[in-house]
Amino acid sequence: MMDNDKIYDITIIGGGPTGMFAGFYAGLRNAKTQVLESLSELGGQVATLYPEKTILDIGGYPQIKGRELVSQLEQQLQTVDTEVKLNTTVQNVKQVGDEFKIVTNQGSSMSKAIIIATGVGAFNPRKLAVDNSEEFEGTNLFYSVKDLGHFTDRTVLVAGGGDAAIDEALLLESVAKQVYLLHRRDKFRAMEHSVDLLEQSKVEPVTPYLISQLDHDGQQVKITAKKMKSDEEKTMNVDDIVVNYGFIAQDDALAGWDVHPEGSRGKINSGISGKTNVKNVFTIGDVADYDTKQALIATGFGEAPQAVNAAMSSIYPDRRGPVHSTSMKR
Template sequence: MKGVTLMSDKYYDITIIGGGPVGVFAAAYAKMRQAKVQVIESLDQLGGQVAALFPAKKIYDIPGYPVITGTDLVKNLVDQAEQFNPEFYLAETVQQIHQENKFFKLITSKRTTFTKAIIIATGVGAFQPRRLNLPEASQFENNQLRYFIKDPNEFSGKDLIIAGGGDSAVDWALDLMPKAKSLHIVHRRNKFRALESNVAKLKETDAVIETPFLIDKITPSDQQRIKVTLKEVRGTQQKEIEADYLLVNYGIVSNNKYLKNWNLAVQHGLISVNSEMETAIPGIYAIGDVTNYNGKLNLIAAGFGEAPIAVNNALLELYPDRRQPMHSTQLVKALPKSEHFN
């Protein structure tokens, strides 16, 4: 990734903690404002939950895109940011934050760095997929058993079983059904929790809907396949299905416990902010799903709007004499030629 650079100076105007969609856009906008910016991301890739868990999911509420996949959204955001060369530090976690004079001292898992302002964009926090609760499941993970989809084409011409009844599980089924040789979707209730229109679309496909069933056992089958035993909920019926892959989408398990180590006022894992997106600690701002305020919406689009508010207010505090921004075209024209996109 061309935007990942070596640290040349440990002092920054703004440090963005979290490299999900909202954090990456905040970095791009802060660089438009000619701030010295770094992004610290705990995962080994940018894009947060969208990239790690739901890259194939189709997103319909991003302005300017009738529909876009998680993978394409993250790619576009990274391409946009890399026009302005922010510094991205991946597979690195912020462990401690201390205020020292006019700077915040950040102690991470890899280094110590200093910043004048902080924007927290950590989303739901540390997360992992909710795993299949069977003792034998671990031996199949990353092979026949998957918890997320990176490349939908990998499953072309394959027999698939999808477990789950929410929006993401149904999205997976709709996306993979045209590619798959066969597809069964297993849910423990007769009624899916996904968007009604998508459930209706699913029922119009050749997908076999297995409800109400639970996965009772998984065993290896011939030719590197997997055999899945289903058990009827509150019943005695059992089924066995063989497939190339079992794709489990039971949601995610997440926490923001690390926020307490940063001495922030946190309630139910969320940070309260004011209309300027500032937390209870002056100089520390928060945006995206980690925030809480009256009327808050947990939408990527809402986070995109919060990012410039946080950046502009942070820079206003740091540089009160600096002219406030007008339009993006004026911002880009003001950048040195070396930072323009050619």
């Protein structure tokens, strides 16, 4: 089915936090905009991987839960006319004259500019390298904390040593009976602030160990962990294991697209204001790559208005650009 009546000014591909904010900002510019998201919900990594985590580095929010941030972004997006299409995966983008044909699993549409905000594309957790781990998945073994209530008064072992693992351990500490944090190194690789919080908490570090075996023990899991660079082993019984070894992302979210801006390792080279090497194709958020790029929500929030304004200047060169959303009159 082809949506012929409408040619969008801007199509935003990806409804993570960056795409959502870009969708709102494009609405402020009165751009005819659609946000296409392949999942059944908005919010990208925040909604799918860490809805319960408390985020500390969003300007204006001393702290905010992932789920709450997504809800605020949704409310903000609803204040403008931007269309949101869920369960809509972009499968191809073709150049048709000066415009783009966006081909999705739900049909196609035309757009004057596109902003690619596909983040890390489809991603899957890096799994625990233990033969029978799948037997425990969903009952005692988890790769993210979706329902904090499940862990109330339980004994939980978090495996991993980065920021996300520490955040999860601290979050679980608020409800669990006991939390262990198992890492294969002696030191944790996380923000100094998180490590300080960990040291002040009741989370018990188990280092330097690596999980080598899991066994059922009644309702619990018996973990065998091997000490690094040694033959020493330790066993411990816990109710749940939460593994945070990071995520494996799809190599190229744009695979098979006719319009394929330059980039490498699944990222798109971004110039100033999110410009790519293809005219009227912009990129923002985790997928956009340039020197000094930090893959953070705040970074994406900064990139979004720049790309929207650059897109609008390019497709409507005679329109006056914005200064800010409200203006002060003397």
